[in-house]
Amino acid sequence: MRIPMPEEQDTQYEAPVVEDVDVSEGPSSVAPGNLSIPA
Amino acid sequence: VQPVGVKLELTHACNLRCGFCYTDSPRHTLARTPDLSDDDWLAIVDEAIALGVLEAVITGGEPLLRRDLTLEVIQRLDAAGVGTTLNTNGWFVDDVVADRLAACRGLSAFISLDGATAATHDASRGVPGGWARAVAAMDRLLSRGVPVRIVHVVTPDTQPETEALIELGWQLGVSSVQMTPVVPTGAAARGGDWKIDAPRLRRISDHAGARWSGMPVLMRTGSLGDGMAPTRRTPLGPLVRPSGAVRIESVNPFSFGHARRDGLAGCWDRIVEGFDAPELMAWDRRMGVMGDYAKQDVVPYLDEDVPAERPSTTQAARAAALAAPVPAKTEPREPGPYATVAGALAHARKLGVARGYRRGAIRVSGEHVRVLATGAISRLNASAAAVLDACSPGTAADAVTALSAAYPEQSPDRLERDVREAIRSLAARAILRPALAGSDAPATAEGTVDLPY
Numbered sequence: 001m002r003i004p005m006p007e008e009q010d011t012q013y014e015a016p017v018v019e020d021v022d023v024s025e026g027p028s029s030v031a032p033g034n035l036s037i038p039a
Numbered sequence: 040v041q042p043v044g045v046k047l048e049l050t051h052a053c054n055l056r057c058g059f060c061y062t063d064s065p066r067h068t069l070a071r072t073p074d075l076s077d078d079d080w081l082a083i084v085d086e087a088i089a090l091g092v093l094e095a096v097i098t099g100g101e102p103l104l105r106r107d108l109t110l111e112v113i114q115r116l117d118a119a120g121v122g123t124t125l126n127t128n129g130w131f132v133d134d135v136v137a138d139r140l141a142a143c144r145g146l147s148a149f150i151s152l153d154g155a156t157a158a159t160h161d162a163s164r165g166v167p168g169g170w171a172r173a174v175a176a177m178d179r180l181l182s183r184g185v186p187v188r189i190v191h192v193v194t195p196d197t198q199p200e201t202e203a204l205i206e207l208g209w210q211l212g213v214s215s216v217q218m219t220p221v222v223p224t225g226a227a228a229r230g231g232d233w234k235i236d237a238p239r240l241r242r243i244s245d246h247a248g249a250r251w252s253g254m255p256v257l258m259r260t261g262s263l264g265d266g267m268a269p270t271r272r273t274p275l276g277p278l279v280r281p282s283g284a285v286r287i288e289s290v291n292p293f294s295f296g297h298a299r300r301d302g303l304a305g306c307w308d309r310i311v312e313g314f315d316a317p318e319l320m321a322w323d324r325r326m327g328v329m330g331d332y333a334k335q336d337v338v339p340y341l342d343e344d345v346p347a348e349r350p351s352t353t354q355a356a357r358a359a360a361l362a363a364p365v366p367a368k369t370e371p372r373e374p375g376p377y378a379t380v381a382g383a384l385a386h387a388r389k390l391g392v393a394r395g396y397r398r399g400a401i402r403v404s405g406e407h408v409r410v411l412a413t414g415a416i417s418r419l420n421a422s423a424a425a426v427l428d429a430c431s432p433g434t435a436a437d438a439v440t441a442l443s444a445a446y447p448e449q450s451p452d453r454l455e456r457d458v459r460e461a462i463r464s465l466a467a468r469a470i471l472r473p474a475l476a477g478s479d480a481p482a483t484a485e486g487t488v489d490l491p492y
Binding site: 017018019021 | 407415416417418419420421422423425426446448449457458460461464465468470
């Protein structure tokens with residue numbers, strides 16, 4: 001990871017944000033066995 | 040029924056002279072009241088582990104006055120997977136002690152700090168120099184990744200500095216702050232004005248999230264069951280006094296046997312069978328919520344280890360306990376740089392901003408970061424990524440420099456506050472680790488079997 005150069009970043013300052021990413025709906029949820037078949 | 044936790048008061052002795060000491064440790068220190076031996080304590084710890092406790096509180100007196108014993112006890116509990124809290128005034132936490140504590144997987148330190156300034160804290164604790172030692176202890180432990188909670192005893196004398204003290208904790212980087220009213224047992228039961236503005240503290244606690252991001256400010260009432268299912272009526276665990284007497288909890292004065300003579304398991308059985316005996320329940324009911332302990336016929340820590348089967352004390356014993364004077368060790372001293380709020384906050388800020396960090400065990404892909412130990416994935420915006428970069432390795436000061444270069448229009452003060460918040464957030468997820476931390480594993484949460492008194 002590196003600090004974006006001023007010319008390539010949005011010059012507007014945005015305070016640091018660290019977000020948790022919910023991965024429960026990610027690719028592993030459609031692995032074989034997890035697929036739900038519509039009735 | 041198994042106990043969930045255990046509280047061990049390893050010693051009566053303390054180097055401080057707090058007028059409100061709920062365990063009356065200054066009196067016991069001057070009287071040289073004997074403690075159990077190291078061998079006795081280690082046997083009790085082994086028995087507690089065998090009983091299946093999940094959490095333990097190590098306290099005193101000042102437990103680190105028995106340094107080798109305290110470290111051995113904590114190490115044994117930690118090795119068994121027991122989450123452990125060390126209650127200490129921080130005076131004896133040097134680099135060696137901090138290193139030993141940092142090697143534990145599930146330890147958090149509760150350190151007493153009553154004022155933002157040295158003047159207020161040291162007056163509250165009766166000994167000059169205590170503030171500086173407590174703050175140094177916090178910095179040593181935080182630098183090694185040990186979660187630290189400030190325990191702030193609120194009195195009429197200390198409450199004017201409560202908000203400044205919380206800000207100081209934030210600047211230092213502590214995990215949480217707990218505001219605690221004086222419990223009128225032990226030394227505090229002899230007298231003194233301990234009335235405080237509780238609604239104000241409640242407001243401070245309620246609004247803390249917006250002011251001090253990522254650092255809970257807790258208001259404890261002394262309830263043993265905090266965090267546990269409200270339906271559970273059996274006590275959560277035994278408390279072992281320095282004498283070996285076993286009680287239910289600190290605010291309950293009745294002894295259910297002796298941990299060595301009767302065995303901890305034997306005492307626990309007596310607790311399970313006898314905690315709701317009518318005489319004891321009657322005492323309990325007279326307490327109300329926080330309890331007017333000082334006016335009861337049996338006062339915790341003033342009337343020592345009153346047997347549960349004979350729940351009363353003699354007037355002569357009470358008179359002797361009340362008469363024992365405990366002089367403060369305060370002596371005139373030049374006001375140091377930490378005697379003012381501004382000086383104290385500047386010191387805390389300097390320590391916090393200079394603390395070194397390194398990258399945790401993570402995998403980075405674009406704006407996403409995966410923490411190997413937990414599998415959790417976080418998304419970082421550009422400035423959060425810049426903070427991570429600057430602190431891998433580096434300090435908050437380095438991150439402020441980096442952000443200032445990228446965003447010169449922003450004020451350094453704003454950037455510093457943002458950087459400190461971001462570091463808190465990254466460290467809480469183990470994306471960043473303090474440079475001196477022993478492992479890449481995230482620090483464990485503070486205990487739930489909270490036995491503050």
